[in-house]
Amino acid sequence: MLDLARLRDDPEGVRKALARKGAQHAKALEPLLEADTRRRGALGRLEALRHEKRTISESFAKADPAAKEAARAKSKSLDEEIKHLEEAVRGIDEEIETQALILPNTPHAQVPDGTDAAGNVEVRQWGKKPAFAFAPKAHWDLGEALGILDNARGVKIAGSGFPLYTGWGARLERALLNFMLDLHVKEQAYIEVFPPFLANRDTMRTTGQVPKFEEDMYRLEKDGLYLIPTAEAPLTSIHRDEILDEASLPKRYTAYSACFRRESGAAGKDTRGIQRVHQFNKTELMTYAHPDKSYEELERLTNDAEEVLKRLGLHYRVVRLCAGDMGFSAAMTYDLEVWAPGVGRYLEVSSCSNFEDFQARRGAIRFKDGGKGKPRLVHTLNGSGTATPRLFIALTETHQQADGSILIPEPLRPYLGTDRITP
RNA sequence: GGAGGGGUGGCAGAGCGGUCUAAUGCGCCGGUCUUGAAAACCGGUGGAGCCGCAAGGCUCCCGGGGGUUCGAAUCCCUCCCCCUCCGCCA
Numbered sequence: 001m002l003d004l005a006r007l008r009d010d011p012e013g014v015r016k017a018l019a020r021k022g023a024q025h026a027k028a029l030e031p032l033l034e035a036d037t038r039r040r041g042a043l044g045r046l047e048a049l050r051h052e053k054r055t056i057s058e059s060f061a062k063a064d065p066a067a068k069e070a071a072r073a074k075s076k077s078l079d080e081e082i083k084h085l086e087e088a089v090r091g092i093d094e095e096i097e098t099q100a101l102i103l104p105n106t107p108h109a110q111v112p113d114g115t116d117a118a119g120n121v122e123v124r125q126w127g128k129k130p131a132f133a134f135a136p137k138a139h140w141d142l143g144e145a146l147g148i149l150d151n152a153r154g155v156k157i158a159g160s161g162f163p164l165y166t167g168w169g170a171r172l173e174r175a176l177l178n179f180m181l182d183l184h185v186k187e188q189a190y191i192e193v194f195p196p197f198l199a200n201r202d203t204m205r206t207t208g209q210v211p212k213f214e215e216d217m218y219r220l221e222k223d224g225l226y227l228i229p230t231a232e233a234p235l236t237s238i239h240r241d242e243i244l245d246e247a248s249l250p251k252r253y254t255a256y257s258a259c260f261r262r263e264s265g266a267a268g269k270d271t272r273g274i275q276r277v278h279q280f281n282k283t284e285l286m287t288y289a290h291p292d293k294s295y296e297e298l299e300r301l302t303n304d305a306e307e308v309l310k311r312l313g314l315h316y317r318v319v320r321l322c323a324g325d326m327g328f329s330a331a332m333t334y335d336l337e338v339w340a341p342g343v344g345r346y347l348e349v350s351s352c353s354n355f356e357d358f359q360a361r362r363g364a365i366r367f368k369d370g371g372k373g374k375p376r377l378v379h380t381l382n383g384s385g386t387a388t389p390r391l392f393i394a395l396t397e398t399h400q401q402a403d404g405s406i407l408i409p410e411p412l413r414p415y416l417g418t419d420r421i422t423p
Numbered sequence: 424g425g426a427g428g429g430g431u432g433g434c435a436g437a438g439c440g441g442u443c444u445a446a447u448g449c450g451c452c453g454g455u456c457u458u459g460a461a462a463a464c465c466g467g468u469g470g471a472g473c474c475g476c477a478a479g480g481c482u483c484c485c486g487g488g489g490g491u492u493c494g495a496a497u498c499c500c501u502c503c504c505c506c507u508c509c510g511c512c513a
Contacts, residue, residue: 043473047482054482057494061441068493075493243433243470364471375470 001100001361004036017106020113020323025104032099039092046085053078101205102212105358107323108295108332114322120335121322126306127315129339134402138342139393140273145404146423148172148396149274161263161271161278163389168421173281175415176388176395177256180283180308184385188304190254190285195234197258198225203237206363208329208355218260227260231284232382239288240363243375249367250297251288254385256281274389275347281389285352286382288365294354294379295332302334302352305385309349311411314394315339317346331356334383338390342397347390352383 007014011033018025056071056078063071112121143149148169154162165173184190204210204226209217218227228234235253244251259282270276285304289297302318309316321333330353337346357377360366366375399407406421413419 040473043482047473050482053493057441057492060493063493072493079493 001358002103002106003357003361004032004096004100007033008036014106018103020107020111021104021326022115022324028099028103032096032103035092035095035099039089039096042085042089042092046082046089049078049082049085053082098211101362104328105331105355107326107330108354108356111326111332112320112322113324115324116322117325119322120319120325123318123320123334125315125317126310127313129315130341130398132341136341136397136400137404138273139340139396142342142396142400142404142406143169143273146396146406146421148421151273159278161276163274163277163279168416168418169392171416172392172395172421173388175412175417176391177281177283179311179412179415180385181254181256183307183311184254184283184285184304188252188254188307190252190304193235193238193253193255195228195231195255195257197228197260198223199228199233199237200225202240202363203233206240207233207236207359208327208362209233212328215264216262218262228257229261230259230384231255231257231282232286235284235286235382236359236365236380237363239365242365244288244365244367244378246290246367246369249288249290249378250293253286254283255286256283259387270345273343274393275343277389280387282387283385284382285385287380289379289381290367291357291376291379294356294381297379297381298332298334298352298354301381301383302336305336305350305352305383308386308391309336309338309394311409312391312395313409314391314398316349327351327353329353329355329358331358336384336386338386338394340390340394340397342400343393347393349386349390349394350384352381354379354381 002014007029011029015026015029018029053075056075060068060071112119114120137145140149140151143151146169147167148165150164150166151160154160154164157164181192185192198220201210201224204214204217209226209229217229220226234257235255238253239251259280261278263276263278274280285301287297287301306316306318316336316338319335319337321330321335326333333351333353335348336350336352338349339345340347356379359380360377365378365380367378369376395409396406399409401407404423408416408419408421
């Protein structure tokens with residue numbers, strides 16, 4: 001959520017910034033500002049009435065009987081006005097919240113203009129596209145030939161988009177996750193947590209999935225819970241409604257989680273194999289940062305995610321997303337795109353973002369600056385470190401051999417227990 | 424799922440209809456004393472919102488919501504959470 005005070009102080013600046021994310025957002029500003037003005041007017045009157053009522057009851061005990069009767073009557077009549085105004089303020093508050101919660105974050109000044117992926121800017125590359133003396137297969141063919149991926153039976157169990165990894169495929173999945181977590185925990189000093197995979201509405205509102213993207217999630221109507229689309233949600237709510245010690249920042253967390261996404265509207269779009277699925281595994285990196293240092297942290301976090309790809313010998317590129325291609329809550333985002341030679345495309349395996357205080361405001365995540373004064377909002381950041389389906393794709397497609405086997409990169413061997421997956 | 428107990432300031436814990444601007448202790452911060460530290464003593468120490476250039480003022484918050492009352496941390500209803508016991512169970 002954006003700071004309402006900022007909207008009041010600099011409506012033009014906010015309007016322009018929002019327009020960079022999409023012209024429609026800028027229009028939402030006017031009614032919001034109008035409601036804010038109405039709210040403050042009503043609130044001022046309400047508080048004056050409450051003050052009057054309070055004063056009456058405070059002097060009640062020592063008033064004489066006649067004055068008591070008058071006080072009772074006056075207080076009663078104030079009640080009606082107060083109740084009326086309270087309802088009005090509550091109504092306006094809801095109005096404001098409804099509108100404010102669907103406004104996206106504003107992009108950082110250094111985020112390039114653009115309306116879609118075409119506007120993204122490549123920042124760097126690592127490695128290069130592998131050369132093959134044969135035609136590299138796509139992972140769906142490799143998966144079938146090696147018996148590590150069984151899409152047909154996944155469909156039988158749950159439906160399309162719910163991959164069934166089998167044999168070495170299942171072990172590869174597990175090995176990748178352990179490899180990544182160990183890297184994040186032992187070498188990069190993130191605190192490992194194992195979060196719930198279901199989360200409530202407050203949790204989802206904090207990170208920005210609710211209310212605007214409710215339809216993108218699987219929901220358990222009866223329990224008021226959502227299947228998490230990313231561990232970002234539970235990780236960011238660890239410290240929701242808390243005031244942290246300044247000295248404890250940055251707080252860096254990592255977690256494995258299964259992730260669930262409806263991906264409705266994406267049917268048929270890059271869905272072959274396991275490029276886009278409803279359930280997948282991912283390790284997540286998440287930081288609660290001091291607001292003055294969050295952009296340094298974004299670089300660090302991005303590098304930490306990249307390290308996974310480097311160690312697995314996978315060619316990738318880092319792109320800075322343009323304003324129009326960024327997610328709802330982000331102020332700046334780097335995407336990591338790994339090269340998949342079988343499908344012949346770069347695939348997004350990680351999205352590393354600084355949300356600045358956007359999520360922190362929604363979740364009231366603060367810290368005491370210098371130990372005194374008003375608490376300040378922290379900045380939150382996160383990035384996948386990384387998501388397995390596309391990592392699985394890149395790994396199998398990149399390291400496939402002429403004989404149809406997959407050569408396992410050195411760092412992963414102790415986790416997988418073999419140096420090669422063969423048919 | 425059933426029965427009982429309980430949710431108060433960073434923590435412990437009192438309060439059970441007006442004096443609560445929530446006792447007291449601990450913690451923390453500042454000061455006095457001291458070569459320094461400790462101890463002792465003195466003072467301070469939550470959050471949100473609104474008004475104000477500021478100083479400051481006002482409103483709300485004792486798990487959430489609603490009610491009774493001139494007045495609620497205190498009484499009533501309801502929901503959530505925690506603990507104990509029982510049931511079920513990976």
